[in-house]
Amino acid sequence: MRPLRIEFCGEWYTVEEGAPFGIGREADLVIDENPYLHRVFLTLRAEYGLWWLDNVGQLLSATVSDATGSVQAWLAPGARLPIVFQTMHVMFSAGSTAYDFTVHAEDDFYNTSLTAETSTAGTTIMPVSLTPSQRLLVLALAEQVLVQPAGRATVPSSAEAAERLGWSMTTFNRKLDNVCEKLDKIGVDGLRGGRGKLATNRRARLVEYAVATRLVSADELPLLDRAREESEEARAAEA
Missing domain, CATH: 2.60.200.20 (Tumour Suppressor Smad4)
Structure with missing residues (x-):
């Protein structure tokens, strides 16, 4: 061999x-x-x-x-x-x-092709769809891994990711629950801790799955700055 x-x-x-x-x-x-x-x-x-x-x-x-x-x-x-x-x-x-x-x-193995297909309008059809806010949440958690994809990177805490987006912790945790439940329903392992409870290390597992399956990409990272700016503008308007 x-x-x-x-x-x-x-x-x-x-x-x-x-x-x-x-x-x-x-x-x-x-x-x-x-x-x-x-x-x-x-x-x-x-x-x-x-x-x-x-x-x-x-x-x-x-x-x-x-x-x-x-x-x-x-x-x-x-x-x-x-x-x-x-x-x-x-x-x-x-x-x-x-x-x-x-x-x-170096041995000859199987080749694989993407299961996602591109329509005539240029829209990629993915095996799981995320809402815009869910995509932002995953991007905030996976940002460091996407920026430096080879080697090691830090997965932010929920508080750090919420701050990156300009969200409250209540909003962030609710959306994190929704994303993990959605992926758990399609068979993604590691997002539940048993007896209906979500796993304690679900943020890291979510990042692993999202990056490995190309659910999010580095090209989408500018969305984070835009979301932060919109949150700050909304708070300023309320004040």
Whole structure:
């Protein structure tokens, strides 16, 4: 089998057959000294004629997608996934920090194409639709990841994201609930914590899903400044 190559923060790592290649806080690929990150979180290994990505951690999960974002999977603790794409993106969060790296395979694998189609009017038809305010919320949470898409970025707190948009915390939390419930209904894992409750780390999981599936893009970030200006103008008018 041909070796894999990993791209992380502008650096390249080669994975050969043999012993598992670890990824984590103290591993072959050191992601960060973040205490919320497992010493070894993920491993890459060759087995049964395939390369596999294993989640050997106990708490953290990872979001895996192909190069187009049209295929996406949630890799929970103890789960493993065969690598069948030439380019595979991996995203995960530890505490308030989001990380991502790319796995490049030289073997001939399957090609994927975007499931979203473009109409004659130029409008993209996505698998899930967001209202304008819901899109703003996701953009505010994913802003740092979209600005620096390779490596590490901070996922803002709810208070920081609400301030970025000029919203009250009540408005932000209500809209966050709505977005998470909408995605949970279409089968997105990790947004509910059981017994009908929303997961405590739902902001990070929402960012992972939105970026991995191209639900939002860096091209839309100017909408945030516009929304902030409109909120300030509305408050000034009320005063």
